[in-house]
Amino acid sequence: METAFEIPNPRKSWVVYSEIHEGGEGRYYKLDLENGTRLRFTLFIPNQFVAKGFLPGIVLMGPEITHRGTPPDYIETVEDLGISVIAGIYPNEPKYEGFTPSTYSLLVDVDSTVNATGTYYVVVHEPMQGGRFGMALGYEESFTLEEWILVPFSVMLIYQWEGQSLAIIIAPMLIIVFSGLLILLRRRNTVLDLQSAPFLMASLAALLFIGSSGSLFFQMIYVLVQTNLTSEALITVFFAAIPLLLGISVLKQIEEPNWAKNRATRIKLILLGAIALFFWAGLILGPILLITSVMVTFLLDRG
Known part of the structure; x- marks a missing residue:
């Protein structure tokens, strides 16, 4: 968990574009949230990876997280944190994004409120093969002039x-x-x-x-x-x-x-x-x- 990528401002809307190099690998992200804070993120992949059978999912860990499912053995977990295993599901059709423009397949959509202050972990993983994924986090749209x-x-x-x-x-x-x-x-x-x-x-x-x-x-x-x-x-x-x-x-x-x-x-x-x-x-x-x-x-x- 020490290598988890820290999300500096979980409220700000931004996107991580990354890749899982092989099956049985996880990408770890860390967020510090206060009680009552909105937790918002989505997981998506380029459409061509759907044809390849690439289907990553999410393991969410944090205080007061309701236990759902059992994470794979290759996922590192933190003692005393609740764990929720969220499977990715292929959509009926790809989503069009007009701002970029681009298209992608949305697999996971989470929008909830946390019930305890602490550190939360979002782990993107795929048991069988590698592939590219994107994860959009946050809900407040803001840009610096440079951005x-x-x-x-x-x-x-x-x-x-x-x-x-x-x-x-x-x-x-x-x-x-x-x-x-x-x-x-x-x-x-x-x-x-x-x-x-x-x-x-x-x-x-x-x-x-x-x-x-x-x-x-x-x-x-x-x-x-x-x-x-x-x-x-x-x-x-x-x-x-x-x-x-x-x-x-x-x-x-x-x-x-x-x-x-x-x-x-x-x-x-x-x-x-x-x-x-x-x-x-x-x-x-x-x-x-x-x-x-x-x-x-x-x-x-x-x-």
Whole structure:
């Protein structure tokens, strides 16, 4: 139990993505809870592991926990703690998660209130084989500024946990960015010099925004072919539409004659860059490029 991963804030909603390497192995998590605190967690697995027969379960230990079932011999237990063995059950159909977007099979869903103050242990295990699992804990949705801005990179790690390759994950964005740059450069016949730098940076930023949108729509379609269409798809559409609109807006602004010398336009572009940063458009690089392009126009004015 000394190696159990400690959950620092059991109230805060967050997700652990991990793996059981082989059958007869447990992953241990430790939570310190006070009497009357809500205990909330779910256990899920990527859909492809359902076909492999991977079916992990939970052993919950803690003070005043009602004894239910007998844990496997390979699970380390703590004397004087109550033990509840919770079997994983395959759902009738996979669940669609619109925020990411992703799909998974929910196996265990626990929502209860503890009756004693103390240390509780949640053990994820599978007797026969290894596989990947996720465990969502807590119930209070909150993000630090850093966590919010870095969400797109966290999501990419989730896709890799699901089994997607990095090449597939970034392919939609790369296709949109490179295709868009070729089209824009041919239309404007832009000379690659210092004066064209703001336009090129702003164009690349806009295409990164649109690429973010394309990636989300691609993931939504990729997921929906594995599960049924649900209302949560509207959440994905909302978060995918914002980067698309931001990218189109930037392209319209920089297509205007003398946009680089127009004070109002430059202020609009800075605002669009700030909005893009908080709506995960352009993988941070896009907003930085857009704001930098405006800064370059000011420097060129002085030069």
